[in-house]
Amino acid sequence: MSRPRAKLVTNFPGCPVEATLTYLDGKWKGVILFHLMDRTLRFNELRRHLPAITQRMLTKQLRELEDSGLISRTVYPVVPPRVEYALTPLGTTLKPVIRALAAWGDEFVFCSPEGRELRIAKALNAPAAEIQA
Amino acid sequence: MSRPRAKLVTNFPGCPVEATLTYLDGKWKGVILFHLMDRTLRFNELRRHLPAITQRMLTKQLRELEDSGLISRTVYPVVPPRVEYALTPLGTTLKPVIRALAAWGDEFVFCSPEGRELRIAKALNAPAAEIQA
DNA sequence: CGGAATCCATGGAGATACTG
DNA sequence: CAGTATCTCCATGGATTCCG
Numbered sequence: 001m002s003r004p005r006a007k008l009v010t011n012f013p014g015c016p017v018e019a020t021l022t023y024l025d026g027k028w029k030g031v032i033l034f035h036l037m038d039r040t041l042r043f044n045e046l047r048r049h050l051p052a053i054t055q056r057m058l059t060k061q062l063r064e065l066e067d068s069g070l071i072s073r074t075v076y077p078v079v080p081p082r083v084e085y086a087l088t089p090l091g092t093t094l095k096p097v098i099r100a101l102a103a104w105g106d107e108f109v110f111c112s113p114e115g116r117e118l119r120i121a122k123a124l125n126a127p128a129a130e131i132q133a
Numbered sequence: 134m135s136r137p138r139a140k141l142v143t144n145f146p147g148c149p150v151e152a153t154l155t156y157l158d159g160k161w162k163g164v165i166l167f168h169l170m171d172r173t174l175r176f177n178e179l180r181r182h183l184p185a186i187t188q189r190m191l192t193k194q195l196r197e198l199e200d201s202g203l204i205s206r207t208v209y210p211v212v213p214p215r216v217e218y219a220l221t222p223l224g225t226t227l228k229p230v231i232r233a234l235a236a237w238g239d240e241f242v243f244c245s246p247e248g249r250e251l252r253i254a255k256a257l258n259a260p261a262a263e264i265q266a
Numbered sequence: 267c268g269g270a271a272t273c274c275a276t277g278g279a280g281a282t283a284c285t286g
Numbered sequence: 287c288a289g290t291a292t293c294t295c296c297a298t299g300g301a302t303t304c305c306g
Contacts (some may be wrong), residue, residue: 008251011160011185016238017167017231018160019251023242026278027144027154034150042289052144059289069253080287081286090253093241098150100233105149108226109156118141118152120202120223120268159298176268187300192269213267214306 006067020097024067028053028061033091034098036071070094082093139200143194153230156201161194166224167231169204172221203227 008025012018013030024030028050035041035049062085065071070091076082087094109118141158145151157163161183168174168182180191195218198204203224209215220227242251 010244010251012164012183013244015164015167016235016242017163019238019242019244020234021157021160021163022251024154025160027151027158030150030154031145031148034148050145055229055289056281056291057279060279074290077145083288090241097233097237100230101153102149104230105152109149109152110222111143111146111152114187118155120298188269189271189301190299192301208268212306214269216268 006064008068023070025064026061028057029065030098030101032058032061032065032100033070033087033094036085036087036091037095037098040084043083043085053105065091139197141201156203158197159194161190162198163231163234165191165194165198166203166220166227167235168226169224170219170231173217176208176216176218179218252254 008022010018010022018074024033024057031050032046035046041049043062045051046062047055050058052091053061062071062073066073072088074084074086076084108120111118141155143144143151143155157166165179168179174182176191176195179188179195180188183191186194195204195206199206202221205219205221207217207219209217234265241253244251
């Protein structure tokens, strides 16, 4: 009797871009996968990487990623409990995608120092000609 | 008196992956950008590419992409109206990201023929060893 | 043709409390 | 430590109508 498997539904059958984004749905999953690219992480380690997420949401996102087959969940029968999350082989195939996302954010987006507002990097508000090249 | 500019807010300051995903927020924007990669498209041309989207949502997503500086909106003062959407120079910098998303979806996801349910391609449900390589 | 305006239902997500 | 279980609320997005 396992948990019912979540169904992922697309609005645009046949669109590979949307298919991928459906698996990264929400804004949390991408970040979770990003941190799992480096190494296996425990539940509370992930929480520390995602300061704003609630326990409930983290659990939910992890379950969905697990259902999708992108991450694995390993429970060690010890006290206190120890649960580790890691990329599955399928999950590792996403690395180039995650890296592409990270690279673009790194290059073009910055965050107002004190706040959380995102802005396009100054360099790209320059006249089009400079960028077109 | 221009429309107020939408503020993009992040939950994880300093995370480039989430920054990028914030700009692709929702599942529609990625698809819109994907289609604009090839060529400029008019409003109703985009609708035809996105059969499931409502007029209201398409307008909203296009406005947000415009606010982000990723696409441009050109109104031709003719009757009947003609409005064209295209990638800006900044938008074109997203092409590698969109291509990475499309490539992964192409390789690993398929859609049940009649429905809209997404599944991982059979090949990847195979034993890990086969994929790890 | 390409929207804007309005109304409304749904569920995504926060806060809080409890547990093996 | 790593989760459930409720309750609640508000934003997201659908349907419909009207407009330059």
